[in-house]
Amino acid sequence: MAKAQATSGAGQGGFRQAQAWLHTWCGLWFSWLLFAVFLTGTLAVFEEPITHWMTPEHHAEEEAALAASTRPTASLGQRLDWGVAYMQKHHAGAGMWELWPADAKGAGELRVFWFDSQRQYVSAELDTASGAPLPAASQPPARLTLGGQHFVDFHYELHAGKVGLWIVGIAALAMLVALVSGVITHRRIFKDFFTFRPRKGQRSWLDAHNAVAVLTLPFQFMIAYTGIVISGLTFMPVGVVTQFGAGMPGAWAFQAALNEPGKPRPSGRPMALPALESFALRGQQLMGQPVRAVVIDHPGDAAARIGVYGWNEDAGAQRRLSATSGLAMFSAATGEVLQLRLPGGVDGGKASLTQSVMAGLHMVAFGGLALKWLYFLCGLAGSAMMATGAILFIVKRRPRHLGEFGGATARVYRLIEAANVAAIAGLGVACIGFLWANRLVPPGLAQRDDWELAMFFGVWALALVHALARPAAAAWKEQLGLLAALCLLLPLLNALTVGDHLGAQLLRGDWESAGVELFVLATGLAAGWSRRWMARGKSIAGSAPRPAASLESEVQA
Amino acid sequence: MNHLSTAYPGLRLLSRVGAAVLGGYLLASALGVFSGALFPGDAEAVLAGVQLGFAVHVAAVIWAFSPVALGRVWAGLLLPAAALAALAVLLPRWGA
Numbered sequence: 254m255a256k257a258q259a260t261s262g263a264g265q266g267g268f269r270q271a272q273a274w275l276h277t278w279c280g281l282w283f284s285w286l287l288f289a290v291f292l293t294g295t296l297a298v299f300e301e302p303i304t305h306w307m308t309p310e311h312h313a314e315e316e317a318a319l320a321a322s323t324r325p326t327a328s329l330g331q332r333l334d335w336g337v338a339y340m341q342k343h344h345a346g347a348g349m350w351e352l353w354p355a356d357a358k359g360a361g362e363l364r365v366f367w368f369d370s371q372r373q374y375v376s377a378e379l380d381t382a383s384g385a386p387l388p389a390a391s392q393p394p395a396r397l398t399l400g401g402q403h404f405v406d407f408h409y410e411l412h413a414g415k416v417g418l419w420i421v422g423i424a425a426l427a428m429l430v431a432l433v434s435g436v437i438t439h440r441r442i443f444k445d446f447f448t449f450r451p452r453k454g455q456r457s458w459l460d461a462h463n464a465v466a467v468l469t470l471p472f473q474f475m476i477a478y479t480g481i482v483i484s485g486l487t488f489m490p491v492g493v494v495t496q497f498g499a500g501m502p503g504a505w506a507f508q509a510a511l512n513e514p515g516k517p518r519p520s521g522r523p524m525a526l527p528a529l530e531s532f533a534l535r536g537q538q539l540m541g542q543p544v545r546a547v548v549i550d551h552p553g554d555a556a557a558r559i560g561v562y563g564w565n566e567d568a569g570a571q572r573r574l575s576a577t578s579g580l581a582m583f584s585a586a587t588g589e590v591l592q593l594r595l596p597g598g599v600d601g602g603k604a605s606l607t608q609s610v611m612a613g614l615h616m617v618a619f620g621g622l623a624l625k626w627l628y629f630l631c632g633l634a635g636s637a638m639m640a641t642g643a644i645l646f647i648v649k650r651r652p653r654h655l656g657e658f659g660g661a662t663a664r665v666y667r668l669i670e671a672a673n674v675a676a677i678a679g680l681g682v683a684c685i686g687f688l689w690a691n692r693l694v695p696p697g698l699a700q701r702d703d704w705e706l707a708m709f710f711g712v713w714a715l716a717l718v719h720a721l722a723r724p725a726a727a728a729w730k731e732q733l734g735l736l737a738a739l740c741l742l743l744p745l746l747n748a749l750t751v752g753d754h755l756g757a758q759l760l761r762g763d764w765e766s767a768g769v770e771l772f773v774l775a776t777g778l779a780a781g782w783s784r785r786w787m788a789r790g791k792s793i794a795g796s797a798p799r800p801a802a803s804l805e806s807e808v809q810a
Numbered sequence: 811m812n813h814l815s816t817a818y819p820g821l822r823l824l825s826r827v828g829a830a831v832l833g834g835y836l837l838a839s840a841l842g843v844f845s846g847a848l849f850p851g852d853a854e855a856v857l858a859g860v861q862l863g864f865a866v867h868v869a870a871v872i873w874a875f876s877p878v879a880l881g882r883v884w885a886g887l888l889l890p891a892a893a894l895a896a897l898a899v900l901l902p903r904w905g906a
Binding site for chain 1: 823826835838846852853854855856859865867871875876877
């Protein structure tokens with residue numbers, strides 16, 4: 254067994270030993286990146302509450318909007334007429350008019366969208382009492398921030414665009430490989446699941462690693478696979494290229510073949526746009542959803558087409574795995590129904606439906622709050638699986654190093670330990686540092702959101718420097734201590750800078766803000782407890798060396 | 811090649827990783843091209859090929875790291891990939 258784990262152990266020994274080798278090394282090299290992707294992806298589940306906490310100046314506006322939305326305003330037909338009148342007067346030449354008349358209750362704002370001469374997607378808001386265009390919000394928000402969107406973006410493209418997307422995609426494939434080889438390695442997974450030997454150093458880490466992984470194994474497979482498939486056409490474009498051509502034209506042709514059967518060409522014969530209300534009402538009836546948007550292709554032409562899209566805010570949306578809304582497409586000239594898509598359906602066939610369901614599964618667009626919490630807990634378990642795996646690697650090698658890197662083995666172990674500290678505790682510090690930055694970077698500063706992001710990456714980089722500079726045990730203790738302090742003091746910082754606190758949040762029923770602070774407090778307590786536990790000598794660096802042979806026989810990974 | 815790789819275990823490892831990553835990707839891509847060619851012009855078939863391709867890639871990596879000789883790993887991934895690609899070229903001609 255020990256021999257099979259030497260550097261040249263790839264594809265050697267029995268099938269299970271070879272898979273153990275693959276699980277160990279594939280798991281180790283990707284564990285740090287995967288931990289970061291998982292932890293931020295888990296936080297991204299609660300993107301909206303985090304954004305809410307990070308935009309305290311916005312709370313009053315949100316409440317005013319909520320109060321305003323319950324007041325009746327102009328009818329749907331009136332709102333659509335105002336939208337058309339605005340577009341005819343100011344942007345008659347646009348080839349596509351997109352009107353968002355109202356929210357699902359028929360109230361809220363009225364907005365119109367179109368592509369300007371530079372092919373930029375632009376919009377205007379119209380007054381819902383007069384139809385007059387409202388001046389664009391000239392003031393940028395007081396506290397410009399990425400908010401929870403930071404965690405969403407980071408978890409799938411690391412704020413590095415296409416390059417980041419590819420890196421995360423490769424890591425996700427490596428995760429699937431590590432999961433499959435891990436199941437083969439720990440084949441007695443159900444027995445392992447009921448085994449926990451606390452305070453036994455290496456064995457406890459192994460048991461913890463098995464327990465979190467086995468408990469949430471279906472979730473881990475699902476989230477990694479759906480994550481890859483969402484961007485699958487980017488990762489594996491050759492099928493599209495051979496059938497539909499290369500580059501953007503090929504991608505457009507593919508998309509058109511997939512879900513735009515028969516978009517009309519302009520006929521060149523002018524025809525006044527008919528009143529939209531009757532189309533909207535018929536569409537509403539056909540798809541069974543209130544109107545979200547009315548999209549007109551080639552307005553003013555005899556070939557104009559009117560698409561009516563639905564709001565996915567009904568109770569039914571929570572029970573549909575596919576998050577597509579309803580759509581009814583009409584010919585403007587004849588009123589004939591060109592296409593009807595029911596909520597949750599797709600325009601194409603089974604593969605399109607699979608794609609939509611996979612996206613819905615990954616982004617937990619269904620099931621409401623209960624399922625979000627389930628995803629959150631499973632995501633935390635996945636993060637713990639990667640963290641315990643990376644720690645197990647080094648704990649196992651503490652008593653006796655296995656010489657995988659020849660003469661450099663001790664130095665490489667040292668680097669791996671530092672990477673563990675910075676990737677696990679350091680990322681935690683960077684995430685809470687991001688929230689601290691939100692309260693400390695002065696509102697109104699130019700590119701304020703970039704400063705917050707710089708704090709996140711800066712703190713994380715410092716954590717790595719610190720982990721490299723200090724002995725591993727000290728680095729763990731110091732970074733966990735810092736994490737605990739920053740978490741436990743965040744409510745105080747909020748009270749000092751913004752004047753808001755848990756008591757006030759609970760009194761006004763602001764569960765989003767209270768939820769963020771309560772979770773941060775819980776994290777602080779957990780980090781503090783881990784730090785104390787390490788200080789008592791039960792360190793991540795493992796208990797006193799024990800005979801390696803007895804461990805080898807039990808630990809396969 | 812064989813002589814070289816027994817002398818340098820690092821090269822053997824590199825070759826195995828290459829087979830898993832590159833060979834697996836080529837096989838998965840070839841499957842996508844083949845399923846597209848099976849139903850010409852059908853975007854659904856192309857999409858289904860992509861969705862399945864990643865499972866094929868994962869299986870290829872698992873197999874590439876099982877106790878199988880290096881030459882067989884490369885051949886076992888590249889030959890089916892080449893066969894699928896060739897079929898994808900030939901199918902439309904036979905159909906026509």
